[in-house]
Amino acid sequence: MALAPLAQPIGIFDQYLARQTEVIVLREKVMSLTGDSFEIKMQNGQPLFRVEGRVLSISGRKTLTDMAGNKLFDIVKEHFHIHTTFAVEDPSGRKLMQVKSGFALLGSKATATFTTPRTGQQEVLKMKGNWFDSAADIIDERIGAVVGRIDRKLLSGRDLLFGQQTYALTVAPNVDMALMVALCICMDEKNNEGGGGLLG
Numbered sequence: 001m002a003l004a005p006l007a008q009p010i011g012i013f014d015q016y017l018a019r020q021t022e023v024i025v026l027r028e029k030v031m032s033l034t035g036d037s038f039e040i041k042m043q044n045g046q047p048l049f050r051v052e053g054r055v056l057s058i059s060g061r062k063t064l065t066d067m068a069g070n071k072l073f074d075i076v077k078e079h080f081h082i083h084t085t086f087a088v089e090d091p092s093g094r095k096l097m098q099v100k101s102g103f104a105l106l107g108s109k110a111t112a113t114f115t116t117p118r119t120g121q122q123e124v125l126k127m128k129g130n131w132f133d134s135a136a137d138i139i140d141e142r143i144g145a146v147v148g149r150i151d152r153k154l155l156s157g158r159d160l161l162f163g164q165q166t167y168a169l170t171v172a173p174n175v176d177m178a179l180m181v182a183l184c185i186c187m188d189e190k191n192n193e194g195g196g197g198l199l200g
Helices: 157-162 177-193
Strands: 022-028 038-042 047-053 062-067 071-078 085-089 097-104 107-116 121-130 134-140 145-153 165-171
Touching: 022 177, 038 157, 047 071, 047 177, 062 177, 071 177, 097 177, 107 177, 121 145, 121 177, 134 177, 165 177
Parallel strands: none
Antiparallel strands: 022 038, 022 165, 038 047, 047 062, 062 071, 071 085, 085 097, 097 107, 107 121, 121 134, 134 145, 145 165
């Protein structure tokens, strides 16, 4: 399903702005020791990113790299917040984006805030989903547009055999695919706290 293109690009990594509606597939690595390492590919199989989890990290730190191994950012859980909160930090430790979870009567929601460097525009993205249906929309609050959609898909019997999860992330044109992947991972982490959910 195609998403409408945004008039102004939103995101931090211009090199990862979607040029058309893109579908990204996130799949846990088979028999990963941490259970938290993902390969991220385009729907056509082209590798895009790699995510590595640290086994003994209190913050549950995840590192996202490009396929050449260059670090784009870390995702860390921030403690001492009422609601589950994650920070996306650049390699020098500067906060690029914050993702805060909230409560909803029927499902879950989260809010991501960041600034798009090229426009200086403060962005607020809301994720709203019904975890029973295992799907969520990511909406740009400022313009009311759907900029991304997360769907959990079990693509084959082999996934069930190895207990793997596979997710499809649809990204609208002119939206930063790296930041959308970060949101997806934050929701996975949040829902795994409760023993399952959207991505876990």
